[in-house]
Amino acid sequence: MSARVGTVVKHHLFWPLAALVALLVACTIKRPAFLRVSVLDDHLFGAPIDILRNSAPLLLVALGMTLVIATRGIDLSVGAVVAIAGAVALTFIASSPDPDSLGTVVGAIFVALGLCLVLGVWNGFLVSVLGIQPIIATLILMTAGRGIAMLITGGMITTVNSPPFKTLGSGFWLGLPVAALVAYGVFVVVAVVVRRTALGMLLEAVGINPAASRLSGVRARTLVWTVYAASGLFAGLAGLIFASNTMAADANNAGLFIELDAILAVVIGGTALSGGKFNLSGTLAGVLVITTLSLTVTVLGVSPLVTPLFKALVVIAVTLLQSPALRARLRRRRPGSPAPRVEQPAENPAQEVHA
Amino acid sequence: MTTPAPEPGTVAAPAREPVVEMAGITVEFPGVRALDGVDLRLFPGEVHALMGENGAGKSTLIKALTGVNPVAAGEILVAGEPRRFTGPADAREHGISTVYQEVNLCENLTVAENIMLGSEPRRLGGLDWRSMRRQAREHLARMGLRIDPASSLGSHSLAVQQLVAICRATVVDARVLILDEPTSSLDTDEVAQLFRVVRSLRDDGVAILFVSHFLDQVYEIADRMTVLRNGRLVAERRTAELPQRELVSMMIGRSMELLEEVDRAHDAAPERPADAVPYLQAVGLGRRGSVEPFDLELYEGEVVGLAGLLGSGRTELARLLYGADRADVGETRVKGTATRLRSPRTALAHDVVYLSEDRKGEGVVGDLTVRENMILGLQAARGWMRPLPRRQVDEIVEKYIKALGIRPANPEALLKNLSGGNQQKVLLARWLATAPRLLLLDEPTRGIDVGAKAEIMKLVAELAADGMSVVFISAELEEVLRLSHRIAVMRDRRKVAEIDGGQDVGTDDVIELIASGGEAR
Numbered sequence: 001m002s003a004r005v006g007t008v009v010k011h012h013l014f015w016p017l018a019a020l021v022a023l024l025v026a027c028t029i030k031r032p033a034f035l036r037v038s039v040l041d042d043h044l045f046g047a048p049i050d051i052l053r054n055s056a057p058l059l060l061v062a063l064g065m066t067l068v069i070a071t072r073g074i075d076l077s078v079g080a081v082v083a084i085a086g087a088v089a090l091t092f093i094a095s096s097p098d099p100d101s102l103g104t105v106v107g108a109i110f111v112a113l114g115l116c117l118v119l120g121v122w123n124g125f126l127v128s129v130l131g132i133q134p135i136i137a138t139l140i141l142m143t144a145g146r147g148i149a150m151l152i153t154g155g156m157i158t159t160v161n162s163p164p165f166k167t168l169g170s171g172f173w174l175g176l177p178v179a180a181l182v183a184y185g186v187f188v189v190v191a192v193v194v195r196r197t198a199l200g201m202l203l204e205a206v207g208i209n210p211a212a213s214r215l216s217g218v219r220a221r222t223l224v225w226t227v228y229a230a231s232g233l234f235a236g237l238a239g240l241i242f243a244s245n246t247m248a249a250d251a252n253n254a255g256l257f258i259e260l261d262a263i264l265a266v267v268i269g270g271t272a273l274s275g276g277k278f279n280l281s282g283t284l285a286g287v288l289v290i291t292t293l294s295l296t297v298t299v300l301g302v303s304p305l306v307t308p309l310f311k312a313l314v315v316i317a318v319t320l321l322q323s324p325a326l327r328a329r330l331r332r333r334r335p336g337s338p339a340p341r342v343e344q345p346a347e348n349p350a351q352e353v354h355a
Numbered sequence: 356m357t358t359p360a361p362e363p364g365t366v367a368a369p370a371r372e373p374v375v376e377m378a379g380i381t382v383e384f385p386g387v388r389a390l391d392g393v394d395l396r397l398f399p400g401e402v403h404a405l406m407g408e409n410g411a412g413k414s415t416l417i418k419a420l421t422g423v424n425p426v427a428a429g430e431i432l433v434a435g436e437p438r439r440f441t442g443p444a445d446a447r448e449h450g451i452s453t454v455y456q457e458v459n460l461c462e463n464l465t466v467a468e469n470i471m472l473g474s475e476p477r478r479l480g481g482l483d484w485r486s487m488r489r490q491a492r493e494h495l496a497r498m499g500l501r502i503d504p505a506s507s508l509g510s511h512s513l514a515v516q517q518l519v520a521i522c523r524a525t526v527v528d529a530r531v532l533i534l535d536e537p538t539s540s541l542d543t544d545e546v547a548q549l550f551r552v553v554r555s556l557r558d559d560g561v562a563i564l565f566v567s568h569f570l571d572q573v574y575e576i577a578d579r580m581t582v583l584r585n586g587r588l589v590a591e592r593r594t595a596e597l598p599q600r601e602l603v604s605m606m607i608g609r610s611m612e613l614l615e616e617v618d619r620a621h622d623a624a625p626e627r628p629a630d631a632v633p634y635l636q637a638v639g640l641g642r643r644g645s646v647e648p649f650d651l652e653l654y655e656g657e658v659v660g661l662a663g664l665l666g667s668g669r670t671e672l673a674r675l676l677y678g679a680d681r682a683d684v685g686e687t688r689v690k691g692t693a694t695r696l697r698s699p700r701t702a703l704a705h706d707v708v709y710l711s712e713d714r715k716g717e718g719v720v721g722d723l724t725v726r727e728n729m730i731l732g733l734q735a736a737r738g739w740m741r742p743l744p745r746r747q748v749d750e751i752v753e754k755y756i757k758a759l760g761i762r763p764a765n766p767e768a769l770l771k772n773l774s775g776g777n778q779q780k781v782l783l784a785r786w787l788a789t790a791p792r793l794l795l796l797d798e799p800t801r802g803i804d805v806g807a808k809a810e811i812m813k814l815v816a817e818l819a820a821d822g823m824s825v826v827f828i829s830a831e832l833e834e835v836l837r838l839s840h841r842i843a844v845m846r847d848r849r850k851v852a853e854i855d856g857g858q859d860v861g862t863d864d865v866i867e868l869i870a871s872g873g874e875a876r
Binding site: 196197198199201202204205208209211212213214215216217218219223276277 | 677679699700703709711716717718719720721722723727731732734735736737738739740741742743785
């Protein structure tokens, strides 16, 4: 029995899910009707639905980030790409003769996503072909990106009124928010593709040992390039959802610090920043924790001034609980629990993995 | 199983008490008894070799001494006092330093910083850089090494790094120095330099525990040996009283038969018809700064050995054939058709595979399982969109685990947790699963035990007998001679000679060729 509890606790999803449950419980204590979902105008309403909808952009960005991190990389430019996507789409709609038509909106979406894909390809080129360190390579676009967005909007906050575009961020379909349907749909498709094909294994191989992968015939360069392109594309889609939510393109504030939230979500989900093994289900759990956290702050009435501090405390708690060093220490404190499993020793003793 | 007491009077037998005495050491891992009542005595001023196959318990015994592995039973006396160390740092403080097979230093620090790390001279609350460099230079000079302490460690060869690691170990007044496979990546000159250092430390009264797979080196340097097999003590003997043949049979027994089979398979190699087209032919192939233009013909069913010292261009030549490095002159022909092998992928598409000498850096994908590592090459060739069907994967994995005797026989084990020899077998399986026509093997037997070595050599001989073309690179000339039908001799990044293998060619002939740069014949 205790062995089973042990395996449950060891599962990579345990701590993020425990944190999520704890946050939900805290909210429910403060506001007993918190988890209630009601039907209003054929739509589902309630905090859980809000969480689903609010998590959409972060989920998309974190999805790309997970794949990038799996290859030992990092993409700091996603926040800027979010801003660019919104700027492009709204400027396109605002300058078209017929902002209300579906054609205009579809055109805007394609132009914005196309540009974001190009930006992702640019990042991938810097990393995989020129061999620039990912953090530096994507820092370029992180800094330049908001300038580009500013250039597109002409320094203004572009606002438009286009019902078809508004649907993406605030519409409902089959009672569920469209934004959530899009983001979760993309997430599931990517997750299935990654794990049903050999893509996941090859990405992990490249992240764990790039040289060995190349010598094994893995197209390491193409794979790395592809994940940055995908990260750009997903960030663009997130940017469209943001823009549609507010119907305003704010080059300075759209997607601000979303790259950090995405990295946090990935880490909370149990994917190491050193690359290699990754798990998308963990990222999903991480995204839900971070989104719920923002809602909890309002429900608990924490002052907005100290919100970042509150967020940081929760994140520290989750990451500490996941830390192998801390867990080993806790285990040593409890003499009754089984000793840490020692692997059968390999013949070469200097096998510690260097992060 | 007798343990002769140290006899006074002879050179190797000091009339002193052992500085380390381990008795009845038992180490247990979940489900396995890794060591069972093993004794080990280390005397000051003596080089002691710890011998045994992979998995015999050598590393476990060392780790039991330095406190890495918990000891279930037994006694450890250091200078007569019972001790249990909490880890390598604790052991180091008590004068027991360990130098591992893979250099455990910081490549991006300077030589001086690496040597003095942990015992840095301090001044006014900061580091005293000048005296750090001075002390480092003194330590190096005492070992007869002339290395600039201010140079970065990464700029030196692996051999120099190894020597720096030993130098580092002696900083803390080591009474006991443990050298775990220190020579596995060194060439003859570098080994000689290392041994000079080891002898001078021994003469200073340091007890040295030496672990190596190279029997010749062990016989050259060791005064005393302890032989382990399957976690048990077989014997402790003085080197002078233990003939090589007896040592090998103590260590294994069965691999001698395997080697005889290798010889038989080698003899059975067929004559090649006069009009045969080589599977791969290199014409004037070369790369500036890497290897000078060379011609080489590789026929099916033939093993071509590459002999030469470390750094003579053996690896570079193989990498050019595989497209791991791009040639800037010359051409390659596959079955007579000119084909540019631009990358490993193109080579793979032509059924050419390369097993790198750098197992850890360029072969093992440690955090993936045995199964995933085995199918990596095959899957990469198919592309990510067409995953191998699970049933086929299982068949391949099961087949090679059985055929190569991989231990543990668990496809889901992470590769990093396997021993060196077993990792090598998994990497071989990765390539064999792609059904290659040309197998480039760069040091496939380095750092693995005699038994696994013999198994791999037997496999190579059989593969060639089945019609595969094989290039075999090894620092051990005897292995090259035993396996090869033809031998290309390398020196100073140049192919200097090519001779037919056979019973009448001996190591002396090849050494002569290397020494003379191919002018002897």
